[in-house]
Amino acid sequence: MENTLSTTTDKVFLYDVIGAQFDTIGSKALAVKKMLNDYFPKNDYLRRLGVCVFEAEANLAIHTIHGGSIEVMIFSDRVRITAKDDGPGMKDMKKALTPGFSTAPESARQLGFGGGVGLNNIKRFADYFYIESSKKGTTLIFEVWNDDDPTTH
Amino acid sequence: MTIQQLIEQLPLQLLTTQLNVNGSFHDVYTSDLLSAALAKVTEDHVWVTVQVHQNILGVASIKQAAAIILSENLMPDKDLVSKAQEKGIVILLSPYTSFETSGMLYNMLKEEKNGNK
């Protein structure tokens, strides 16, 4: 499936997320949702995308040293999001994908984050999901397709 | 109301199957914030939450909560269930959201109070 990922689009948008700053979490997701409204004016589709970007943004804000970037690529039938950071990476990928497991600090939990379901949310709502992580950083790529119904997944 | 009655009436699934469910409760606290639960839950409470982080056991244990109800069929990992069993904390699984679970419990407790009058 990886090989089928198309790369031809001229519609690419880049958003920076600041690390260790919890009070602005969601602001980039909102900007992305508002921007995408011009391309895909469908409420349920935009909610699904918005939720996935929100979670990716929360991960960058809570779990990285220097923050990271969110790249949005728009195709005719889908949107691809690539979230990248430069560390410290996830120690245990399997655990990170376990609902309820979280290494978020208590200060993040008090704000309603760190419930340990973020990556799972993305995995469930996205039509394509890929993640790799090392000490040098984490790359998360996911796509949300416009043409199908999330309940069938 | 006893935990047993609660399990039968909602109905709920008992995850900590080795624990007895004869204990009773008279109130409910719904929150996903550990600090709020730590402040408000007592031994007379059932605590409704979607937190499945290990720390919920600490809170429930210190405050001697009658039981924890996990909403939305949110299955915790086996480790949490076995630790709960060791600590004697009853964990129940609800197929409903926290809103619905709380709503149903509110009605049940109200009926029980009216029945006792």
Add this chain to the structure above:
Amino acid sequence: MKIDKICEITAAEIIQPIGRKDVDIRYAFAADLMSDTLFIIMRDDEPLLLITGVTNTSVVRTAIILDIPAIMIVRGKQVPEQTIELAKENEILVLRSSNIMFVTCGLLYQAGLEGSPWKIR
């Protein structure tokens, strides 16, 4: 259920009144974890009330992402000015009740608000 009715039932005040005040709320969802809230991707566009004890701006952003028209803050918590401002800009109503979450849910459930659909778990 109209916003005024919701306020009457839960003894709530409207602390941010700019928004869809005539909205007819059908569903309610209660959570303090925003990731959990993000799970409710509504199947239809029926209006939903988000009941929460969290008062920071992320609550408003969650509401916007999910097209939620109104937020109910429980436990009578003080709401930061930034939260109110963001809600105002985006026309999200903010209500506040001094009741705890359990009682707020109980009163609204009894009055007929439905639990929100959440099919994917």
